[in-house]
Amino acid sequence: MVINPGGSPDDSTARETDRLAASYWDFLLAREPSLRTRRGLPVESLPGVSAEEADERAGFAAGVLGRLDALRPAEPSGPAADTAGFLRALAEQEAEAGRFHWLTPTATPYQLFRLQQYGDTVFRPFRFEHRADADRYVTLVRDLARCVATIGDKVAGQAARGFHVHAPALTGVRTTLTRLRESAARYVRADAGRLTRLGAASREHLRDAVERLVATELEPAFDRLVALVGDPDYLRRAPEAVGWARYPEGEAAYRAFVRTYTSGDTPPERLHELGREHCRELGERMREMRGTLGFTGTEEEFHERLATEPRLYAATPEEVEARYRGHLDRLTPLLPRWFAVLPRAPYGVARLDPALEGSMTFGYYEPPTAAQPVGRYRYNASDLAHRSLLGAAALIYHELSPGHHFHLARQAENTALPDLRRELTAFSGFEEGWAEYAAGLGWEMGLYDDPWDAYGRLAHERFTAQRLVVDTGLNLGTMTLEEARTFMRAHAAAESEGQITTELLRYATDLPGQALTYRAGHAEFTTLRAACERGAGAAFDVRAFHETVLAGGTLPFPALRRRVERELDGFRGRPLYSNE
Known part of the structure; x- marks a missing residue:
């Protein structure tokens, strides 16, 4: 699969688009x-x-x-169309x-x-x-x-x-x-x-x-x-x-919040149905993985075991950091096989401000700045005795490499983009969707070959899938808080009751719609890649696909689809999706 530069945009339209961006x-x-x-x-x-x-x-x-x-009607073409x-x-x-x-x-x-x-x-x-x-x-x-x-x-x-x-x-x-x-x-x-x-x-x-x-x-x-x-x-x-x-x-x-956060036009009712479908599929894969781990009891019994499994817990923040770094060390030598260009900025982990740990379920990615040139995952180190590391591999691949850091550091380093597009992360569906897709690359990279890490990744995926159900259910008024708690408890493998409470309040009282971005965005990227693979056949080049996505920086999904159609050989002159 070959990257094509696309057609030449009308100069005046492109210049006006650039002026607007500036x-x-x-x-x-x-x-x-x-x-x-x-x-x-x-x-x-x-x-x-x-x-x-x-x-x-x-x-x-x-x-x-x-x-x-x-x-209009003189729509820009080429990179100006992305802008x-x-x-x-x-x-x-x-x-x-x-x-x-x-x-x-x-x-x-x-x-x-x-x-x-x-x-x-x-x-x-x-x-x-x-x-x-x-x-x-x-x-x-x-x-x-x-x-x-x-x-x-x-x-x-x-x-x-x-x-x-x-x-x-x-x-x-x-x-x-x-x-x-x-x-x-x-x-x-x-x-x-x-x-x-x-x-x-x-x-x-x-x-x-x-x-x-x-x-x-x-x-x-x-x-x-x-x-x-x-x-x-x-x-x-x-x-x-x-x-x-x-x-x-x-x-x-x-x-309106859903449209903004997901960067798409899928209605919340459909996202709700999609979440239930994904939860069922992932639940079956988790059942199979429990068998691989030699467990024959119920999921509830297995999750009781998870609460006492020593390998899933750390005693100190330093142990948490060491676990994350170990997963990153396994990933690093594999990256050139999947990515043509790597970010120049280094990355690492650091603890979240303890003053915030009680009200934030997890942590967050902190991108590089001029004053702090290292991208960092600021992790939550509170209540370690009840904070499972089952999903540590999936989490750090989402937050740092090849997830948020690859997207945001590459974007900031790309001088071909207008300043607005280099520095702004305005479309959460792309941002969180890429990070979830990137963490999912661990399957084909062999990074989830340990059954515990594999189970953690599946549990993480189902956790983001249940958000589609619970966020929409709570905010459309079709689920009560207790109904949502029951559903989430049944589809969260390692989260404590305190974490579940914090999460539910996040969805329904604090950031309505934001939690949809992870699984909804993941679905957009996986669908986009599958369409590219069908179109290119044996010529499909995963590095070219990733470079086309990342070199354009953050985009709303309709614009991203148009970019992929334009830039990747095999799609010129026909839509990426047959039903569009």
Whole structure:
């Protein structure tokens, strides 16, 4: 299978598409601290979550859509077509976010996560060279307080419109806010060792200004927020039944969330059915693998054994890291057989901030930045006695290599892409779908030849498949929390009751629709590859397929299909899918 460059785009259409991408990039770069830190640029301000800011972003997106519409019927071709597809989907997402601003959660653990990230990406790495740096730092502390204040404003505005955080999630919300209050008050206080290049007067000015802001703006903003979600009237009105369909206009908002997160147009009802189908298929494969392990009892009995199997648990964070590194060491020599280009940035593992571990089920991937050039999986090391490592191989292949790191580091390193597409990860279906597909490559690479690792991978796949069922069921109102708990318990091999509770609240109260991205995206990639294999036959080259996907960076799936049709020999002039 040979990669083809595609046709030459109309120059004027391509230039206008590039101008639009550059304009969108400039707009976001001025507002997104994460984009600035990735580029090594100073962070000048921190955004809030006000309705005015949401309207500004939605209005800009509407302008982009209007300019894209004006290009028709002269649609761009070649790489410019990828950029146009990216821009249209990005602008449509932003427009829908503005439409459902008051129905989007804000004061929930995962939504509040960026406040903790600011400590790691903005405040702790901040370098003090001159008095102007001290002044900018003080402005950022004030902005952080303003950001927290706008979260409080939005919570109050949502309550006035009948939207309250679901009652089962409120304990976790208050715990997270209390921890974030303490954490933020610590991380904005720069230690003396970082201030040595400043003069004595500048150091004193900085310390006094920060202390005053913490006492008069930052902590009061957190206190107000905690008081809002703990107010007796708020608690009385908070719905006991979870799920977005239970809010006025909530079902429409949830369907928009699903479109945004999955980067596709499969309705949630079909995703629900797909999840049940996959759970049944994977359950049968897991039964066969239990036989390989010599176990003849029921799945429930086997899972009771898993809870006491010594090889599945670590006593220390260092043991957790060693387990992950061992799996990566097995993978490394195999990579050139599946990938034509490897990312230049190195990768590794590091523990999650312990302050966040109680409210996050697992961990997260932290991409390389100018200040921190190593991509890292930040793992959760809390409650190790009950945190099974059954799926450690599948998890680390998802999070680092050849999963998130291969996608995101390659994208950032690809100077052929416009800045917007190099730095933005706007389509979760692609991001999480690639990571799940990449972890699945372990089957053909022989990395799951150990039956325990194989069972862990199957359990991980079924875990993501059950999310299709539970997320849609809870948010469409067809499953209660207890029904979802029963289903999840039956389809989760190694998760504790505490993890199940955290996960369910994540789906139904915090990030509705986001959990669909893993299995839905995996299905998109596997279907895409299968179509390529059918079309190319014996000429199919897996390295060429992977390079076509990764060299284009993050794309919504319709644009990705068009890219593969254009770039891979054997598909020019006919659709990738016969029913399209």
